[in-house]
Amino acid sequence: MAEESETTGIDNSNDKDLAANVENLSLANQKVEKQEAKKIDIVLHATGSAPILKQKKWSVDQEKPISAIVKFIHKYLKLDPEERLFLYINQTFAPSPDQIIKNLYECYGTNGKLILHYAKTQAWG
Amino acid sequence: MANDREILREIWEGKIPVHFKLSADETDVEPEEYFLLIPRLSYFPLVTDKVRKHFLRFVSNELQDGEMWMDSNGIPLKWHFPIGVLYDLLVGTDGTLPWHVTVHFSKFPDDILIRCPNKEIVEAHFMSSLKEADVLKHRGQVVSAMQKKDHNQLWLGLVNDKFDQFWAVNRRLMEPIPDQDGFKHIPVRCYAEDGTYQQKLVAPSTASGQKRLLQDLLDDFSTPVRKAGKS
Numbered sequence: 350m351a352e353e354s355e356t357t358g359i360d361n362s363n364d365k366d367l368a369a370n371v372e373n374l375s376l377a378n379q380k381v382e383k384q385e386a387k388k389i390d391i392v393l394h395a396t397g398s399a400p401i402l403k404q405k406k407w408s409v410d411q412e413k414p415i416s417a418i419v420k421f422i423h424k425y426l427k428l429d430p431e432e433r434l435f436l437y438i439n440q441t442f443a444p445s446p447d448q449i450i451k452n453l454y455e456c457y458g459t460n461g462k463l464i465l466h467y468a469k470t471q472a473w474g
Numbered sequence: 475m476a477n478d479r480e481i482l483r484e485i486w487e488g489k490i491p492v493h494f495k496l497s498a499d500e501t502d503v504e505p506e507e508y509f510l511l512i513p514r515l516s517y518f519p520l521v522t523d524k525v526r527k528h529f530l531r532f533v534s535n536e537l538q539d540g541e542m543w544m545d546s547n548g549i550p551l552k553w554h555f556p557i558g559v560l561y562d563l564l565v566g567t568d569g570t571l572p573w574h575v576t577v578h579f580s581k582f583p584d585d586i587l588i589r590c591p592n593k594e595i596v597e598a599h600f601m602s603s604l605k606e607a608d609v610l611k612h613r614g615q616v617v618s619a620m621q622k623k624d625h626n627q628l629w630l631g632l633v634n635d636k637f638d639q640f641w642a643v644n645r646r647l648m649e650p651i652p653d654q655d656g657f658k659h660i661p662v663r664c665y666a667e668d669g670t671y672q673q674k675l676v677a678p679s680t681a682s683g684q685k686r687l688l689q690d691l692l693d694d695f696s697t698p699v700r701k702a703g704k705s
Contacts, residue, residue, distance in 0.1 A: 442614075445588075471598070
């Protein structure tokens with residue numbers, strides 16, 4: 350028996366392949382199909398005093414802007430309306446609220462995922 | 475780098491004459507229009523204090539605290555895009571000057587624009603863009619090695635329109651780091667006419683070491699439809 354490499358999230362391997370091929374697909378096929386919402390896996394990590402999410406990995410529509418993710422976490426964590434939330438890429442910079450997940454994944458995605466850190470105060474201002 | 479200096483300065487000094495007028499539904503009087511020559515590389519909130527002050531004299535008391543926003547031909551202007559990008563997107567090369575911009579103090583279009591209550595928001599946005607660019611160019615090593623005062627100098631250089639002050643620091647962001655031939659990736663954003671934008675990883679050369687051309691970049695960003703339309 351070949352050695353069994355236990356990988357987490359193995360059930361997502363198809364999604365990963367799909368995500369990796371998103372670009373090829375959209376270039377190769379001139380179909381309306383590509384307008385369909387493709388999903389990208391994002392992983393959300395808490396930073397500083399921000400509460401941890403029970404579920405860290407989410408599959409989101411690649412056209413979704415960062416502002417929608419912020420709104421989602423804000424709601425999920427039941428933060429007060431006046432509490433702010435900041436999202437960071439590479440623990441370095443905060444993408445603009447209108448930046449879409451697809452662009453970020455294209456540039457900063459690793460192993461089929463886009464990793465985002467969230468904080469309640471400016472963490473890497 | 476030194477050879478580019480004149481070009482850098484020319485780009486820095488690019489300015490657009492703008493004709494501001496107050497939206498007709500915000501005032502009973504006929505306010506004087508306002509004209510300003512503004513830098514392409516700056517952002518609207520950094521150059522429109524005078525515009526705000528000028529028009530506030532003509533609007534009613536209840537609008538005095540309203541956040542100022544602007545539109546060009548009915549399209550709200552995104553303050554977080556550089557002024558030159560907005561002009562090129564909305565007016566283009568065959569537009570007549572000055573650029574006509576309408577000023578508002580009410581009915582802020584929250585679904586389209588990000589609020590900009592103060593200049594700190596602009597600073598945070600600008601610094602974040604610089605950091606992102608450095609992540610692509612040098613894995614973020616140059617910007618993170620800088621001191622707070624260097625960051626301030628970049629920001630103040632932009633705010634006060636001081637080319638030398640800005641470039642004294644920005645030079646470091648635009649050079650390769652010692653163990654690197656050139657930039658790892660080139661930070662590029664491709665804006666569409668509807669104001670959305672695409673970003674991709676753009677390496678300066680191919681895997682076989684060949685330098686990539688501007689045409690390669692354009693091909694990367696072209697949609698199949700546009701490619702088809704071109705041929």
